[in-house]
Amino acid sequence: MDLTPTGTVILGFLSGSEMSGYDIKTRVDESTRFFWAASYGQIYPELKRLAEAGLIEPSDQPGGERGRIAYRITGPGLEALRAWLLNGESTMELRHEGMLKLFFADALPRSQRVELVRAMAELHRGKADRLRLVHEAQRPVEGDPPWLAVLRFGLGFNQWAIEWCDAEIARLEAEAGDDAGGDIGTVAGGGAQAGADRDV
Amino acid sequence: MDLTPTGTVILGFLSGSEMSGYDIKTRVDESTRFFWAASYGQIYPELKRLAEAGLIEPSDQPGGERGRIAYRITGPGLEALRAWLLNGESTMELRHEGMLKLFFADALPRSQRVELVRAMAELHRGKADRLRLVHEAQRPVEGDPPWLAVLRFGLGFNQWAIEWCDAEIARLEAEAGDDAGGDIGTVAGGGAQAGADRDV
DNA sequence: GGTCCATATATCGGTTTGATATATCCGCCC
DNA sequence: GGGCGGATATATCAAACCGATATATGGACC
Numbered sequence: 001m002d003l004t005p006t007g008t009v010i011l012g013f014l015s016g017s018e019m020s021g022y023d024i025k026t027r028v029d030e031s032t033r034f035f036w037a038a039s040y041g042q043i044y045p046e047l048k049r050l051a052e053a054g055l056i057e058p059s060d061q062p063g064g065e066r067g068r069i070a071y072r073i074t075g076p077g078l079e080a081l082r083a084w085l086l087n088g089e090s091t092m093e094l095r096h097e098g099m100l101k102l103f104f105a106d107a108l109p110r111s112q113r114v115e116l117v118r119a120m121a122e123l124h125r126g127k128a129d130r131l132r133l134v135h136e137a138q139r140p141v142e143g144d145p146p147w148l149a150v151l152r153f154g155l156g157f158n159q160w161a162i163e164w165c166d167a168e169i170a171r172l173e174a175e176a177g178d179d180a181g182g183d184i185g186t187v188a189g190g191g192a193q194a195g196a197d198r199d200v
Numbered sequence: 201m202d203l204t205p206t207g208t209v210i211l212g213f214l215s216g217s218e219m220s221g222y223d224i225k226t227r228v229d230e231s232t233r234f235f236w237a238a239s240y241g242q243i244y245p246e247l248k249r250l251a252e253a254g255l256i257e258p259s260d261q262p263g264g265e266r267g268r269i270a271y272r273i274t275g276p277g278l279e280a281l282r283a284w285l286l287n288g289e290s291t292m293e294l295r296h297e298g299m300l301k302l303f304f305a306d307a308l309p310r311s312q313r314v315e316l317v318r319a320m321a322e323l324h325r326g327k328a329d330r331l332r333l334v335h336e337a338q339r340p341v342e343g344d345p346p347w348l349a350v351l352r353f354g355l356g357f358n359q360w361a362i363e364w365c366d367a368e369i370a371r372l373e374a375e376a377g378d379d380a381g382g383d384i385g386t387v388a389g390g391g392a393q394a395g396a397d398r399d400v
Numbered sequence: 401g402g403t404c405c406a407t408a409t410a411t412c413g414g415t416t417t418g419a420t421a422t423a424t425c426c427g428c429c430c
Numbered sequence: 431g432g433g434c435g436g437a438t439a440t441a442t443c444a445a446a447c448c449g450a451t452a453t454a455t456g457g458a459c460c
Contacts, residue, residue: 004446005297012304022408032303035296039448044409067408067455078307085308090298090319092327096235097205098290099353103232104212105346107278108285113346119290127292144375146305146313149368153299160360168349175344204415222439239417244440267424267439 003084006042007050011081014073018059021047023070031147034131034154047071055080098123114172121165128158203284206242207250211281214273218259221247223270231347234331234354247271255280298323314372321365328358 003011009032013024021043028038050056055077059070073081098120105113131154138148203211209232213224221243228238250256255277259270273281298320305313331354338348 005300006446008300008304012300012307015304015307020408021410022406026407032300035294035299035303037293037295037448039450040409041411041449042447044411069409081304081307085301085305085316086312088319090301090316090323091295092297092323093237093293093295094235094357095237095291095293095295097292099235099350100208100212100232101285101290103235103347103350104208104215104281105285107212107215107281112286116285116290119288123290123292144371147303150299150303153364156364157294157357157360160357164353164356171344206415220439221441222437226438237417239419240440241418241442242416244442269440 003080004046005036006038006046007055008081008084009036009038010043010046010050011055011073011077011084014056014071015078015081018070018072020068020070022068030134034127035150050077110172110176114169114176117165117168117172121162121169124158124161124165128155128162131155131158203280204246205236206238206246207255208281208284209236209238210243210246210250211255211273211277211284214256214271215278215281218270218272220268220270222268230334234327235350250277310372310376314369314376317365317368317372321362321369324358324361324365328355328362331355331358 009028010024013019013027019027021040025038025040025043028036032038047056051058051071054074056071056073059072098116101116102113102120105116108116131151135151135155141148209228210224213219213227219227221240224243225238225240228236232238247256251258251271254274256271256273259272298316301316302313302320305316308316331351335351335355341348
């Protein structure tokens with residue numbers, strides 16, 4: 001049984017406690033969202049598939065609570081989760097629109113490039129703030145659980161990014177000061193040729 | 201005319217020089233891939249859409265070179281590119297399987313958690329190495345073009361991540377040394393309950 | 401009794417991914 | 431000159447993913 005990424009998220013959460021699809025989506029949005037998102041459109045079909053495969057099962061809890069179906073993980077489910085945790089694979093994708101813009105920024109006069117970096121800094125500041133809130137909201141726990149490390153990673157990354165942006169802004173402004181008028185004269189049209197042999 | 205993300209990548213590259221879909225894909229893979237990927241399945245249909253919208257046009261270069269169709273950006277295309285660059289939006293998505301695993305790692309005995317972090321370190325080391333190669337392959341240019349900043353960002357991020365992993369490994373190992381035998385006794389079964397109120 | 405919000409499942413169009421099919425051109429070696 | 435392999439080039443597909451929204455119920459509050 002090969003797990004889809006969404007499948008691993010579901011099993012992961014269910015390994016903690018019984019949950020409905022709605023619960024899972026809520027928890028994802030307040031936790032893993034920062035490095036792994038999931039939508040209803042993925043979660044509900046995947047719950048059914050996992051149940052069919054016997055990795056999870058609907059918990060028959062008493063009392064008709066609306067249409068709610070809570071699921072719990074089964075033995076094979078736990079096994080599948082552990083197998084995934086230990087399979088040694090580990091992908092990473094970054095999708096960063098600000099970086100993309102910066103990459104193509106030689107179609108832009110120099111004075112406006114710094115704006116792009118400023119917007120990036122703003123973005124990372126926002127993420128860091130939210131993570132800080134989450135961090136402060138934690139009740140203290142003993143033993144430094146794994147998810148706390150993950151939170152530290154998110155916070156650290158965004159702080160690093162903020163510093164990078166600030167340094168870059170400083171560089172750009174210094175540069176603009178250097179080459180006299182470089183920030184007003186370069187502009188449009190030239191941009192179309194300038195990057196012809198761009199090749200990062 | 202609202203650009204799709206892939207559309208902006210295409211316009212961005214074409215603002216540098218004429219290219220075919222194949223060229224674009226190749227350039228993406230050796231550059232923007234690190235923070236923005238694109239596949240054939242996106243590029244070719246998007247080229248047609250952009251051409252229909254008049255933002256790019258097939259360049260009628262002499263000599264039948266196979267089925268090759270190179271495109272060049274038009275005036276409206278350049279305008280659209282600039283508008284996108286300046287629209288102030290900037291999303292960022294991280295998809296990090298290693299982090300996801302770490303988040304759910306209390307289903308795992310402590311001794312094995314460190315393996316997850318080691319795998320992450322390996323991943324980032326690989327990315328950093330490749331970026332370093334790209335960096336060294338650059339012919340020197342005057343004036344520090346924007347894409348060089350982007351390269352520095354990628355390199356910096358991965359280096360930061362490596363350091364984070366190394367620190368985390370050290371922490372985990374120290375911890376394992378602390379609570380006597382903590383790395384052999386905890387194990388399976390307990391994991392299923394341990395994370396019940398996980399809430400990053 | 402009515403209003404509002406949280407809970408809960410379901411679905412949809414559009415985008416992205418990753419792999420693969422198909423075919424041609426070009427250099428190279430025998 | 432003939433055949434091989436690799437680079438060039440376009441096209442397509444199933445599966446996954448995303449973001450938004452439709453629909454409906456339960457409970458709280460006034």
